[in-house]
Structure formats: C-alpha cells, structure tokens
Amino acid sequence: xxxxxxxxxxxxxxxxxxxxxxxxxxxxxxxxxxxxxxxxxxxxxxxxxxxxxxxxxxxxxxxxxxxxxxxxxxxxxxxxxxxxxxxxxxxxxxxxxxxxxxxxxxxxxxxxxxxxxxxxxxxxxxxxxxxxxxxxxxxxxxxxxxxxxxxxxxxxxxxxxxxxxxxxxxxxxxxxxxxxxxxxxxxxxxxxxxxxxxxxxxxxxxxxxxxxxxxxxxxxxxxxxxxxxxxxxxxxxxxxxxxxxxxxxxxxxxxxxxxxxxxxxxxxxxxxxxxxxxxxxxxxxxxxxxxxxxxxxxxxxxxxxxxxxxxxxxxxxxxxxxxxxxxxxxxxxxxxxxxxxxxxxxxx
Numbered sequence: 001x002x003x004x005x006x007x008x009x010x011x012x013x014x015x016x017x018x019x020x021x022x023x024x025x026x027x028x029x030x031x032x033x034x035x036x037x038x039x040x041x042x043x044x045x046x047x048x049x050x051x052x053x054x055x056x057x058x059x060x061x062x063x064x065x066x067x068x069x070x071x072x073x074x075x076x077x078x079x080x081x082x083x084x085x086x087x088x089x090x091x092x093x094x095x096x097x098x099x100x101x102x103x104x105x106x107x108x109x110x111x112x113x114x115x116x117x118x119x120x121x122x123x124x125x126x127x128x129x130x131x132x133x134x135x136x137x138x139x140x141x142x143x144x145x146x147x148x149x150x151x152x153x154x155x156x157x158x159x160x161x162x163x164x165x166x167x168x169x170x171x172x173x174x175x176x177x178x179x180x181x182x183x184x185x186x187x188x189x190x191x192x193x194x195x196x197x198x199x200x201x202x203x204x205x206x207x208x209x210x211x212x213x214x215x216x217x218x219x220x221x222x223x224x225x226x227x228x229x230x231x232x233x234x235x236x237x238x239x240x241x242x243x244x245x246x247x248x249x250x251x252x253x254x255x256x257x258x259x260x261x262x263x264x265x266x267x268x269x270x271x272x273x274x275x276x277x278x279x280x281x282x283x284x285x286x287x288x289x290x291x292x293x294x295x296x297x298x299x300x301x302x303x304x305x306x307x308x309x310x311x312x313x314x315x316x317x318x319x320x321x322x323x324x325x326x327x328x329x330x331x332x333x334x335x336x337x338x339x340x341x342x343x344x345x346x347x348x
Contacts, residue, residue, distance in 0.1 A: 027059050034066040041073060048072050052083065057091055061124070064095030068128065068157055071103040084113065094125055101132035102157060111136055118143055123186060127153060134161040141165055141175065148179040151190045155197075173202050180206055185216040192219060196226020204233035211241070211253045220253040227253075228260035228303070235261070239268050242275075242283040246331040255283050259290025262303050263310035266291075266317065273320045278332055285324060285335035288317055292342035314343060 030050055033043060044067075051063035072080075083089075083096035094117045097110040110132070117129035123146075130146030131154070144165055150158040166172040176198075179191035192210060195203040207226045214220050227234045238258060244251040258265040265287065272284025294303050295311055304310045317339075324336035 027056075027062055030059065031062070034062050037070070039070055044070060044072050045076070048076055048079065051092070051095070052079065054092075060089075060092050060095065064092070064099065065128070065153060067099045068095075068102045068131075069154055071099060074103060074105075077103065077105065084110065090117075090120075091122075091125065094129060098128045098132040101135050106136050108136065118146065123149060123184075124153060128157075131157050131161040134164040138164040139167065144175045145179050145182055145184070145187050148176060148190050148194060149184075149187050151194045152186065155194075158194075169200075173198070173200070173206075176203075177206055180210050185219050188214070188216070189219045189222045192222035192226050196222070196229045199230055201233060204230040208234060208237050211250060211257075213250070214253065215249045220249075221256065224253050224256035225260055227257035231261050231264055235265070235268065239272065242272055242280045242287075243277055244283070245279055246282045246286065246335065251279075251283050252286070255287040256290050258284075258287035259294050260303055262291055262294060262300075263306070263313045266310075266313040270317060270320065273317065273324060278328075278330075281324060281328070282331040282335050285321060285332065285339045288314065288321060289335060289339040289342045292339065292346045296342070296346045311346060315347070318343060 033039075034047060034050075036043065039047065047063055047066055047070075051060065051067060054060045054063060077100060080096045080100050083092050084100070087093060094113055097113045100107065100110065114129045114133045114136070117125050118133065120126060126143075126146045127150035130143040131150045133143055134140070134147060144162075147158055147161045147165060150161065162172055162175070166175055176191050176195055179187050180195065182188050182191070188210070192207060195207050204227075207223055207230070211220070211223050211227065214223055227238060234257070238254045241250070241254040244254070258269060269284045269287050269291070272280050272287070275281055275284070291310075291314055294300060295307060295314065300307050321336050321339050321343075324332055325340055328336060
C-alpha cells in the first residue's frame with residue numbers, strides 16, 4: 001500500500017539546507033501553516049500576507065507554492081494583480097500570475113510574465129509558469145516537459161495542467177515518454193514518479209525501460225519507487241534483472257524496487273538468496289538490506305499496510321542470510337552481512 005509522499009515538505013527541507021540561518025528560521029516558523037491542506041479563510045489570508053510581505057526568495061517561493069495548492073478567495077485577486085504590475089520582484093510577480101491562474105482565472109495579459117519565466121534560468125519557476133501557461137494556451141505542448149517537472153513540486157497542479165495540454169491518456173503517456181528520455185535528470189525523475197502513479201501497463205513498461213539505462217541515483221530512486229508501486233506488472237521483470245553484476249549502476253535500482261515492495265517481495269528475495277547464480281544471490285541480499293531500511297524509516301507507512309507483519313516476513317530470511325554471510329565471498333558476502341546488520345537495527 002502506497003501513499004503520496006509529501007514532496008512539498010521535501011522541497012522545503014532541501015531548500016532550507018542552503019538558506020541563511022535567519023531566512024531558514026523564518027520559513028521554519030511559517031512552514032506548518034504553509035503545509036496545512038485545509039485552511040480557514042483567515043489562515044489563507046495570513047499566507048497571502050506572508051507572500052506579499054516576505055523579503056527572502058525562499059519564503060516567497062514557499063508561500064507562493066502554498067497558495068497555488070490552496071488558492072485564495074477571488075476577492076483577493078486585486079491584491080495579487082498589484083504584485084503582477086510591479087516588475088521589481090520577478091519571483092513574486094511570476095508567482096502572483098501563477099496563483100491567479102490556479103484560482104481559475106485565465107487572463108491573457110499574464111502571458112508575457114509567464115513567457116519570460118519560461119525562458120529563465122530557474123527550473124522551479126519555469127515549471128510553475130508552464131503549469132499556468134497551459135490554462136491560458138491549452139493543448140500547446142511546447143512546455144510539456146516543464147509541466148512534467150512541476151509534478152515534483154505540486155502533483156495536483158501538474159495534473160490539472162497536463163489535462164489542459166494532453167487531449168487524452170494516450171497523449172499524456174506520450175508526453176511522459178518524451179520526458180523520460182530528457183537530458184535533464186530532474187525531468188526524468190518527475191516522469192518516473194508520474195509514470196509510477198499511473199498504474200498502467202504502458203507506464204510500467206516505460207519504467208522498466210528507464211531502469212535499464214539510468215545512471216543518476218535520484219532518478220533511479222524514483223524509478224524504483226514507481227516499479228514497486230506497480231509490482232503486479234513489474235515483479236517478474238525485476239527478478240530477471242537480478243542477474244546483472246552487483247557492480248553495475250542499474251542493479252541497485254532493481255534491488256531497491258524489491259526493497260520498496262516490502263512484504264510483497266519477501267518470497268522473491270528468498271528464492272533469489274537460494275539461486276544458483278551468484279549475482280542473483282548478491283542482489284537479493286542487497287534487496288533485503290534495502291527492505292530493512294524502508295521498514296525502519298518513519299515513513300514506512302507509505303510502503304506497507306502492515307509494518308509488523310512485513311518485519312516478521314523479513315526476519316524469516318535471517319537463516320538464509322546467515323548462511324550466505326558465513327559461506328559466501330565477495331559481493332554476496334558483503335551484501336548478506338549488511339542485510340543482517342540492517343535487520344538487527346530494525347529489531348532494536
């Protein structure tokens with residue numbers, strides 16, 4: 001059982017790591033309000049005030065993104081247009097235009113601001129601008145890759161924008177297929193996350209194709225998550241790929257996918273640990289270690305519907321892992337020993 005990860009929070013945590021202490025502290029104080037999914041009118045007005053008065057870019061971004069997710073009342077549109085007509089703060093100006101569009105208003109006069117953002121250097125701003133642009137110029141696909149990128153920051157807004165751009169599910173899959181081959185790792189990662197959420201045969205096929213060649217670790221993690229979400233469509237193919245050398249970059253993706261499947265993959269890992277092929281045994285032990293890591297994570301609920309039961313299934317692999325750790329050598333021994341350590345930590 002999978003639940004949507006809070007990409008909104010993850011984005012802010014990554015951003016705050018690079019902030020000055022004062023800016024990070026200011027954002028941390030307002031983050032609970034900005035993350036709140038159901039806000040009262042008064043609370044949304046407070047977020048709008050934060051957005052209008054904030055001086056540091058990180059707080060402007062956080063408040064702006066929050067207002068895209070939960071748009072203010074239509075009565076607040078004049079206040080946002082006041083920001084639109086002030087070119088002194090391009091970030092605030094662009095986000096104001098995006099928020100107005102997210103409110104359901106398609107003003108042609110906002111196009112120049114959005115088009116300028118779409119040619120800028122900031123990929124986050126390009127993504128939000130592309131989302132808003134899709135409502136004003138529906139069925140234009142020139143900025144579809146940026147809409148895919150938007151999925152990392154705001155899946156709901158990205159989906160709304162995609163529905164404006166793609167006429168049907170087939171057209172949407174085509175856009176995601178093109179994005180999965182992008183030279184931009186962030187766009188590939190977003191495509192993988194989106195494909196995983198589709199739960200379709202075509203989406204699973206594209207994820208399996210990506211897994212065969214992807215070398216970026218962050219993209220691979222999204223691919224692995226997507227493969228795990230579609231285990232009924234991907235399990236058999238993943239198990240076959242365990243024959244790859246443990247030293248290959250792609251082998252980790254398949255092992256990680258099994259780890260994210262938690263209890264559903266225990267039997268496949270057990271068979272892999274007993275396989276005649278040393279690579280399969282090593283990668284299966286690696287998958288067991290990943291599974292222990294997933295189940296020990298505070299967000300384990302996102303990957304398992306019964307954590308205690310899945311831990312008991314994982315513990316049943318201990319005798320076989322001990323056998324490999326004691327009698328094997330090389331990668332197989334290393335991964336078996338690591339799996340045992342991770343399981344031991346999980347049981348503490």
